[in-house]
Amino acid sequence: MKITVVGAGGNVGSTAALTVAQRNFAKQVVAIDLEKKDGEKTFYPAKGRALDQWQTAPIHGFSTHLFGSSNYEDTKGSDICIITAGVPRRPGMSRDDLLSINANIVKSVTEQLVAHSPDTIIIVVSNPLDVMTYVAWKASGLPSSKVMGMAGILDTARYCAFLAEELNVSPKDIQCQILGGHGDTMVPLPRYTTVSGIPIRQLISDEKLNAIIERAKVGGGELVGLMGTSAWYAPGAAAAQMAEAIALDENRIFPCSAWLTGEFGHKDLYIGVPVKLNRQGISEIVQIDLDADEQKLFDDSVASVRTALEDLERIMK
Numbered sequence: 001m002k003i004t005v006v007g008a009g010g011n012v013g014s015t016a017a018l019t020v021a022q023r024n025f026a027k028q029v030v031a032i033d034l035e036k037k038d039g040e041k042t043f044y045p046a047k048g049r050a051l052d053q054w055q056t057a058p059i060h061g062f063s064t065h066l067f068g069s070s071n072y073e074d075t076k077g078s079d080i081c082i083i084t085a086g087v088p089r090r091p092g093m094s095r096d097d098l099l100s101i102n103a104n105i106v107k108s109v110t111e112q113l114v115a116h117s118p119d120t121i122i123i124v125v126s127n128p129l130d131v132m133t134y135v136a137w138k139a140s141g142l143p144s145s146k147v148m149g150m151a152g153i154l155d156t157a158r159y160c161a162f163l164a165e166e167l168n169v170s171p172k173d174i175q176c177q178i179l180g181g182h183g184d185t186m187v188p189l190p191r192y193t194t195v196s197g198i199p200i201r202q203l204i205s206d207e208k209l210n211a212i213i214e215r216a217k218v219g220g221g222e223l224v225g226l227m228g229t230s231a232w233y234a235p236g237a238a239a240a241q242m243a244e245a246i247a248l249d250e251n252r253i254f255p256c257s258a259w260l261t262g263e264f265g266h267k268d269l270y271i272g273v274p275v276k277l278n279r280q281g282i283s284e285i286v287q288i289d290l291d292a293d294e295q296k297l298f299d300d301s302v303a304s305v306r307t308a309l310e311d312l313e314r315i316m317k
């Protein structure tokens with residue numbers, strides 16, 4: 001199993017690369033990034049980070065070999081490619097403000113990846129996530145089952161972490177679903193949230209639950225405010241978890257950005273929905289039942305992703 005991570009000289013990509021290696025399910029991780037010029041000097045961030053990470057193998061005890069490069073020849077025959085290349089937002093920006101700069105980066109990266117790995121599976125991380133996943137799918141020429149976006153695992157992880165703190169329970173025991181676009185219109189679903197099978201509303205007041213839901217929806221912005229750039233530990237780990245589910249043919253069900261063809265009443269866009277992940281990529285979109293309020297929130301989230309897609313059409317003309 002060969003996994004390429006593009007943008008791996010940066011924060012999310014390097015975290016994804018290291019997490020993949022630590023989980024020890026791949027033979028090789030290729031870390032790709034641009035070379036960086038500083039006056040007369042040239043630096044190789046992906047090579048440097050991958051070398052540093054490889055030197056943790058004797059300490060962590062993994063066998064996955066990591067190496068860095070700026071040459072796509074080295075990505076040849078990748079089974080899975082994770083795209084984190086692009087610009088992160090700064091305080092005061094929305095994810096959609098990254099659209100024009102990241103669309104061109106994601107398009108060019110995808111073209112270079114599929115030129116060397118025509119049967120690969122692509123996991124997109126770059127923002128704005130649902131639109132960048134669409135850009136990668138279009139640029140790749142791959143079936144939509146093989147191109148997907150990472151956001152739902154991150155959003156649900158934030159929601160579960162906040163609940164675990166509030167309830168003083170292990171995060172391991174919390175299960176939940178969040179649908180919709182990876183923006184402030186995402187749709188956490190309390191009806192599908194349980195702690196060891198116990199419905200969440202039996203364990204927490206509506207007021208506290210609503211406060212946690214609102215915090216989870218803007219969880220990315222909270223971290224941008226704290227750090228001046230966006231998060232990477234949980235995003236990188238989430239992308240690695242998707243790669244693991246695919247590599248190990250696990251049939252895991254996760255919320256991921258997937259191409260809709262009528263599911264949940266919508267079609268012709270990428271947006272977060274529960275999917276089954278295995279060696280085929282997305283083998284199934286899992287259609288759960290939504291009540292009228294949940295459907296309305298999902299419809300609003302679809303509308304917001306469609307607005308960003310219209311902006312993309314204008315920019316890429």
Ligand SMILES: NC(=O)c1ccc[n+]([C@@H]2O[C@H](COP(=O)([O-])OP(=O)(O)OC[C@H]3O[C@@H](n4cnc5c(N)ncnc54)[C@H](O)[C@@H]3O)[C@@H](O)[C@H]2O)c1
Nearest residue numbers: 007009010011012033034085086087088125126127150235
């Ligand atoms: N989907 C999510 O939930 C999620 C979560 C966190 C971050 N993100 C997004 O991921 C992206 C990366 O965030 P980060 O914090 O790692 O940023 P970063 O600046 O630390 O790293 C991005 C890397 O991409 C590289 N890059 C840029 N253009 C490239 C190209 N053409 N080819 C190869 N590499 C290129 C840069 O050199 C840089 O090293 C951002 O767009 C951010 O918004 C998404």
Ligand SMILES: O=C(O)C[C@H](O)C(=O)O
Nearest residue numbers: 089095127220221230231
């Ligand atoms: O918030 C961001 O800009 C990055 C990412 O989408 C996140 O949710 O952490």
